[in-house]
Amino acid sequence: MKNKRAVVLLSGGLDSAVGLYFAVSKGFDCYCLIFDYGQRHKKEIECAKKLARGLKCPYTVLKIDLPWKGSSLLDKRMPVPGRAGCDKKPGGIPSTYVPGRNIIFLSYALSYAEAIGAGAIFIGAHSQDYSGYPDCRPEFYRSFGRVILTGTKAGVQGKALKVHIPLIRMNKARIIRLGVRLGVPFGSTRSCYNGGKSPCGICDSCRFRAKGFREAGIKDPALAK
């Protein structure tokens, strides 16, 4: 029998929610891993827990400390770029980049996967992000696959442990349409970087989300509330 146990990185944002529903739709027995890494948008964590509970998936919230910050998502003295104050040059990397974030997340995920004998890790990284974030690009995931092969017990012993990136080539509108088909409760997802009571509407994350819903021709249920 194929190993259908999976660790799913779940942030509470739109993409990882679709990633989780996708993994479940493919018959994976999903163990969700949620990080509290000092991000401004802590409401995401509550959304992530709710999503996992909704699918009856076990979840673990890991508090991780990045005392050196180095990102406007972690450092309250740095402004989060918005419509008026975007700090991203064309082809540049936005200040919301958290150094090594996805690498740290994936490292924990593979540790967890090895410990519970899971053969898969799901992460909702996708193409729209990789215009800015280096750790959302396909070549990074290929490199990380080599790290698993060479640096883990599972890899060395020839057991399958694969990082799945089902959304990597999709844009936001396509991800949203997929989510609708899979029954993702988008009203229970949260994407705003600023972490206020309601989405700010001007940070990159809010703008990509709004554009995605607009292009998909769907009303964002998180805003409708």
Place this chain on the structure above:
Amino acid sequence: MKNKRAVVLLSGGLDSAVGLYFAVSKGFDCYCLIFDYGQRHKKEIECAKKLARGLKCPYTVLKIDLPWKGSSLLDKRMPVPGRAGCDKKPGGIPSTYVPGRNIIFLSYALSYAEAIGAGAIFIGAHSQDYSGYPDCRPEFYRSFGRVILTGTKAGVQGKALKVHIPLIRMNKARIIRLGVRLGVPFGSTRSCYNGGKSPCGICDSCRFRAKGFREAGIKDPALAK
């Protein structure tokens, strides 16, 4: 001017102490990163702090949580293999392997390095370990180098961020002789997996250390106390 700032992974054991002294001897301005990951051998952490202070290097102790355990170093219900009860088959991986440990450590190190603009990471992994631990083998470090190139801001922007593994091809005796030349206070290092008041003398780590000192023809100052 070449970037001489480095993040050094420091455990308080013999190898990472030599790694730190080596980096300092090469003119690196070292920032030590010490992990409290629930290991039995917590005394190592005190040794690590003492080593960093001795060289006037700033250090950060990061508490990290691996709630899934999966290793006899973390799970007190699992015995640490010793002379009588070694669980390692020839070519196998010992139960002291912590899933993904060095990958997690390096991920934090690269996050720290990016945040402080360091161009180097030092880790004291070496050949004697890689007979058992997959994340101590040269091919793993080559793969991790690709992860940095493809998945970090520094890598993508062409800034140097290199993982240095100066001890990788050395055996314990050679590492000890190098340490003696560099003035490493071996009395302030600690390697026992069992974490008792004194080294147990029977775990893999104690036995490798004893063999190394014997082969180097040097008395272990940690035992002389």
